Amino acid sequence: MMGYQSPKMIVETQTVRFDSLTLDCGATLAPVDVAYQTYGTLNAARSNAILILHAFSGDAHAAGIDHEGKPGWWDNMIGPGKAFDTDKYFIICSNVLGGCRGTTGPSSINPATGCPYAMGFPVITIGDMVRLQKMLVDWMGIPRLLSVSGGSMGGMQALDWAVRYPECVVSSIPIAATCRHSAQQIAFNEVGRQAIMADPDWNEGNYYGGKPPARGLAVARMIGHITYMSDDSMREKFGRRLRGKDEFGYDFSVDFEVESYLRYRGSQFVNRFDANSYLYITKAMDYFDLTSGHESLTEAFQGVTSRFLILSFTSDWLYPSYQSQEIVKALRAHNVDVAYCELPSNYGHDAFLVDVGEQTELVRGFLASTFERLRP
Amino acid sequence: MTAAAVDIRHRPFVREVLGRSDYAIIGEIVEPSTKVLDLGCGEGELLEWLAQNKFVEGRGVEISVAKVQRAIARGVSVFQGDIDQGLADYPNGAFDYVILSQTLQETRLPLRVLREMLRVGRRAIVAFPNFGHWSVRLNMLWSGKAPKTRLFPHEWYESPNIHFLTVQDFEDLAAKEGLVVERRYFLAGRRRVSLLPNWRAEVAVYLVRR
Numbered sequence: 001m002m003g004y005q006s007p008k009m010i011v012e013t014q015t016v017r018f019d020s021l022t023l024d025c026g027a028t029l030a031p032v033d034v035a036y037q038t039y040g041t042l043n044a045a046r047s048n049a050i051l052i053l054h055a056f057s058g059d060a061h062a063a064g065i066d067h068e069g070k071p072g073w074w075d076n077m078i079g080p081g082k083a084f085d086t087d088k089y090f091i092i093c094s095n096v097l098g099g100c101r102g103t104t105g106p107s108s109i110n111p112a113t114g115c116p117y118a119m120g121f122p123v124i125t126i127g128d129m130v131r132l133q134k135m136l137v138d139w140m141g142i143p144r145l146l147s148v149s150g151g152s153m154g155g156m157q158a159l160d161w162a163v164r165y166p167e168c169v170v171s172s173i174p175i176a177a178t179c180r181h182s183a184q185q186i187a188f189n190e191v192g193r194q195a196i197m198a199d200p201d202w203n204e205g206n207y208y209g210g211k212p213p214a215r216g217l218a219v220a221r222m223i224g225h226i227t228y229m230s231d232d233s234m235r236e237k238f239g240r241r242l243r244g245k246d247e248f249g250y251d252f253s254v255d256f257e258v259e260s261y262l263r264y265r266g267s268q269f270v271n272r273f274d275a276n277s278y279l280y281i282t283k284a285m286d287y288f289d290l291t292s293g294h295e296s297l298t299e300a301f302q303g304v305t306s307r308f309l310i311l312s313f314t315s316d317w318l319y320p321s322y323q324s325q326e327i328v329k330a331l332r333a334h335n336v337d338v339a340y341c342e343l344p345s346n347y348g349h350d351a352f353l354v355d356v357g358e359q360t361e362l363v364r365g366f367l368a369s370t371f372e373r374l375r376p
Numbered sequence: 377m378t379a380a381a382v383d384i385r386h387r388p389f390v391r392e393v394l395g396r397s398d399y400a401i402i403g404e405i406v407e408p409s410t411k412v413l414d415l416g417c418g419e420g421e422l423l424e425w426l427a428q429n430k431f432v433e434g435r436g437v438e439i440s441v442a443k444v445q446r447a448i449a450r451g452v453s454v455f456q457g458d459i460d461q462g463l464a465d466y467p468n469g470a471f472d473y474v475i476l477s478q479t480l481q482e483t484r485l486p487l488r489v490l491r492e493m494l495r496v497g498r499r500a501i502v503a504f505p506n507f508g509h510w511s512v513r514l515n516m517l518w519s520g521k522a523p524k525t526r527l528f529p530h531e532w533y534e535s536p537n538i539h540f541l542t543v544q545d546f547e548d549l550a551a552k553e554g555l556v557v558e559r560r561y562f563l564a565g566r567r568r569v570s571l572l573p574n575w576r577a578e579v580a581v582y583l584v585r586r
Contacts (some may be wrong), residue, residue: 098380178476186467257402309448337435341444361449369451 004204007226009064009079009086011037014101017134027122033059033101034136036094039078040086041061042142045376050084050144050367051133052093052152053157055353056224056281057273059101062093076356083356088371094136096157097127098281100274103132107208107274119205124280126153126288127357130160134168138172146371149173149363152319156288159327162306163290164180171307171370173363175352176316179297179330180289185318188227189282192220196275203275217275218266225265230315232350234258291334298329304331307336309366311359313351339366382490390566394421398503399478401561401581404432405501411470413437413497414488415459416479420447421452427452435471459483463492470498478579480504481537494586499558503581506562508574527578543574550584560582564569 013035020030037060042049047211050273052062056074063078063086065071072093076085084091095103098121106121137145148161148169152171155177162172179240196202199216208215229237238258242248294300308331312324321342329339344356346350352359381548393399399422406412408430414423417436418558426432436454438444447454455462460481474497476489481504483489488541493500515523522532530536543562550557562569562577569576 294390307453325457329465331465332455333559335466335470337433337453338449339455341441341454341456343445358445362445365449365451372451 004323007123009039010041011061011064013037013060013102014090016136016139018132018139021097021128021132021135023122023124023128029104029122031103032097032104032132033069033108034094034104034123034132035099036092036136037061037063037072038093039063039091040089042090042140047144047146048088049090049092049137049140049145050149051145051161052078052084052091053133053154053161053281054093054096055152055154055175056151056285057118057269058154058368059099060093060095060103061101061345068365073353077360077363083360084149084367085364087208089367092137092140093132094282095242096153097132098124098129098284100277101272105274106205106276117294118208118276119239121280121335121375125282126156126160126284127164129284130157130164133161134165137168139302140283144170145167147171147173147295147367149175151174151175152177152179153285155319156285159290160288162304162308163300165304166303169306170374171309173309173311173364174324174327175359176313176319176324177327178288178319179327180291181286182323187317188223189286189363191338192223193279193282194221195219196278199275202275203211204277212270213275214267214270217270217273217278218263220275220278221269221273222262222266223250224247225262227318228348228350230262230317230346232346233348234349236346239263265327297326298333299349301330301334304336306335306336307366308336308340309362310338310340311354311362312342312351313345315346316349316351318349323348377564387438388568390563390568392566394425394500397563397566398579399425401563402475402477402501402503403429403585405430406473407561408432412467412473412475413433413461413462413468413471414475414477415493416482416501417452417454417478419443419451420454422475422477422479423447423452423454424450452547459489460485460492463489463496466496468495468548471498471500473497473501474499475503477501479507481507481539481541484538484543486539486564487553490549490553494555495583499583499585501581501583503579504541504546505537506543506577506580507540508544509578510575513575541578543580546580546582549583555581555584557584 021032022028062074063072095101098105110117148158155174158172158174196216199213200214200369241257312321331338345354345355390397390400412432414436423434444456474493511525512523561581562573563579
């Protein structure tokens, strides 16, 4: 590790407004705001830009410390000397379309009505998110990205980028991702959505200015958290330990540590996430299927030219390794340059966020050799 | 002129690459700016060397997670999987060379591997330890036990080698499969062997095509 303590990078979210974006569903959003952060410096050749793509509940604040003192969601991966080295690369991260952290989403004001869109927001796709990111990158004057990278839903976007804009993507790093949601993944999302919609405070999505569906959203998040962990990591972290008591309460207050943790994470989430965004973004993930319109995944990857580093984790049962291997196989059928590793970890799907030691070395080496090859 | 550019076919000694004489021969065989697949590539040292010295576009297959990690960290594109998996996905003729260095004797179905190598690659480079070396023959004759030599140092129950082959065995198989042997190299340490290779070669390196 580094021999000195680098000064904390204080970061700020910026916003750019685009006139309009036509969506896969046929609707047009106008205008569209995109919230983003950047770290590092774009070089003169504009060849060192990397787009980081956040997962379901992430936002533009990927690295550094914001004004509230909160570190970015991938601060362990992005920064001086880290895997995405801000001394070498120019890093961009934006909040996804449909989000609630500065980019236009269901909680944004619909200019036609002067009220929040709520359920009047059009249904969006991963492809729509990517097309909006492309508008941001074009607006920044970057012709080609050295890499697009993210975990989970961010990995789906990294794949979509490589298929949609092959000429603009030198390399892609999808981590713990899939080319299409499985029945199990759709099922968990549907339970989360139903939890929100079953909360009377949801009120058909019209709760802005009133009481949000906090209970429904918290339950949805609790389910999510279970799927992000593994049997091992939960046993290690909580076991059957009781919370603040030596014996069972024989009631339905909190007995176990794991209950306390889930309740805490659920209630925390309500403060930073919009329930309608939950509905729209999970739907976009469920719709994602790179093979749609193609006979096979192999055919979908026709024309892909990017280099790939694909990573999965042994204990990730939400986005199991077979899904990454399916992508690797299809890319190899085109003899695309793809490196793949299933990293050992007990942390389940969360591994890409928390168990980053080995991931760091792989990403660092992959990016360095990709950047090296760009030079004549 | 670099060491690799000198034709070693006519030199009695091989200058080792990365401490290995078979790598020196592979480095000599591989033409510049070609596409290479290395099966059982370990930590990717050979592919890295070929990329830097021969400007090849390299890919590797390796089963060990730790080795795959070190290979990717050094910028080599490696797929974590076994050799069968590593070959099956590729289209015909995807590579100029498919390399199998000191691993043929460890594969479960060597003939299938060899055929697959020549499907995805135009040429195959196969290096293997020669079980016909005199030290192996004498060791077995005298001890009456599974041979243990410098080349084959493992106890029979710990050995990764599950198919023992000699130089003559490989020649026979190549003939039976109708393969064209474009080049053959025989090594004893760093010394090149030409006379009685099935007795004297410790390691053989073959360049074959269909």
